[in-house]
Amino acid sequence: MDTRIERLIAREILDSRGNPTVEVDVFLKNGLSGRAACPSGASTGIHEAVEKRDGDKRFMGKGVQNAVHAVNESIAPRLIGMVASDQSDIDALMIDLDGTKNKGKFGANAILTVSMATARAAAASEGVLLAQYLNSDCYLLPVPCMNIMNGGAHANWQGSDFQEYMIAPVGAPDFPEAMRWGCEVYHTLKSVLKKKGLSTGVGDEGGFAPTVPSNHEPASLIVTAIEEAGYSPGKEIALVLDPASSAFYEEETYILRTEGKKLKSGEMIDYYQDMVGKFPIISIEDALAEDDWNGWKELTKKLGNKIQLVGDDLFVTNPERIRRGIDEKSANAVLIKLNQIGTVTETIEAIKLAQNVGWGTMVSHRSGETCDSFIADLTVALSCGQIKTGAPCRGERVEKYNQLLRIGEVIGKKTSYAGKSGFKYHT
Numbered sequence: 001m002d003t004r005i006e007r008l009i010a011r012e013i014l015d016s017r018g019n020p021t022v023e024v025d026v027f028l029k030n031g032l033s034g035r036a037a038c039p040s041g042a043s044t045g046i047h048e049a050v051e052k053r054d055g056d057k058r059f060m061g062k063g064v065q066n067a068v069h070a071v072n073e074s075i076a077p078r079l080i081g082m083v084a085s086d087q088s089d090i091d092a093l094m095i096d097l098d099g100t101k102n103k104g105k106f107g108a109n110a111i112l113t114v115s116m117a118t119a120r121a122a123a124a125s126e127g128v129l130l131a132q133y134l135n136s137d138c139y140l141l142p143v144p145c146m147n148i149m150n151g152g153a154h155a156n157w158q159g160s161d162f163q164e165y166m167i168a169p170v171g172a173p174d175f176p177e178a179m180r181w182g183c184e185v186y187h188t189l190k191s192v193l194k195k196k197g198l199s200t201g202v203g204d205e206g207g208f209a210p211t212v213p214s215n216h217e218p219a220s221l222i223v224t225a226i227e228e229a230g231y232s233p234g235k236e237i238a239l240v241l242d243p244a245s246s247a248f249y250e251e252e253t254y255i256l257r258t259e260g261k262k263l264k265s266g267e268m269i270d271y272y273q274d275m276v277g278k279f280p281i282i283s284i285e286d287a288l289a290e291d292d293w294n295g296w297k298e299l300t301k302k303l304g305n306k307i308q309l310v311g312d313d314l315f316v317t318n319p320e321r322i323r324r325g326i327d328e329k330s331a332n333a334v335l336i337k338l339n340q341i342g343t344v345t346e347t348i349e350a351i352k353l354a355q356n357v358g359w360g361t362m363v364s365h366r367s368g369e370t371c372d373s374f375i376a377d378l379t380v381a382l383s384c385g386q387i388k389t390g391a392p393c394r395g396e397r398v399e400k401y402n403q404l405l406r407i408g409e410v411i412g413k414k415t416s417y418a419g420k421s422g423f424k425y426h427t
């Protein structure tokens, strides 16, 4: 079978927030093809690879015609004839053609989407799932961390300061049951909110986003919902937070608007210690801001043997920043987002780097998504054991969970569920 690239086309499509994003089709000489679409963040880290936006009047400046043009005019002619499974060569060539350190010439949204679509085309040629193409020996299904209450930038700053409150059904026997438990808690939470007269409108990732008086309140509402749904908080379903604190960090101060508090790094750490004592929290992401390296070290000293501490904006899926974090013992886990770094090859490198030192790896969607479910396959292929992809509602989120159900079905009996072992630091 001739798996060389015959043609590739990029176009502008829409994401879940009504913003344009890049979609790419890669066609091979054997008649098979692969398609991928790029997600987009709202609480983006300042060290992420560049997402190229047009900045003109179309879509209020948010168009991606320049990135589309970069694929069609600059990248496509150079990739034609290359073998689709030569992923690392293809990614290296695109990095080289771009020539910048942060993919600023073509845009990570251009480069990544080609990279993902190429992997898909190669998987189609082998007639296997993308997960199996990336690793023929994969069987571990992740704990789905479902973000059921949204705040921060994802709820237009109308709810909590903290951005994400997730439930992790660590005690479920298998992945489908974990999803069922999560959905039941999600529906129960809706009635808990209704009973309290709180809004059941949802944020960007499908979680409820009512106005709340503190950052403890959503955790407390979720614990009530877990209990009312008939599960045991902590043992069966634990809490996972992403405060996304870079978004409320100004002049070396963490500003908790809902509580009228202004905290220094050390005080913010105390705040988390107190919260971990009160709620069944097993993981906190971006507890501190993206360049508060000293704070992260202190945080890891104090909480790192108890819970998982995940760097998102801190590491931006960048092997260089992850290496620094490992050397300085700044965290014990990394969040993985393909478009923060911009190629499949570099994303896999980032995951392996973290796994080699025993860190947790949680694969993540972005707040702006499409129905592309690449991350579901990637999570299984690399045995990451954890995925966060929003609430079990909204098509673009559910599609990832549904793909994991399909992967489980194809892998069949050999499948296992990460459960508690998915979180190395769960006490």
Ligand SMILES: O=C(O)[C@@H](CO)OP(=O)(O)O
Pocket (backbone or CB within 6 Å): 040, 041, 042, 043, 044, 045, 164, 205, 242, 244, 312, 364, 365, 366, 367, 368
């Ligand atoms: O902070 C995060 O982890 C992500 C995804 O939940 O949000 P965004 O895509 O807006 O950066």
Ligand SMILES: [Mg+2]
Pocket (backbone or CB within 6 Å): 242, 244, 285, 286, 312, 313, 335
């Ligand atoms: Mg985050």
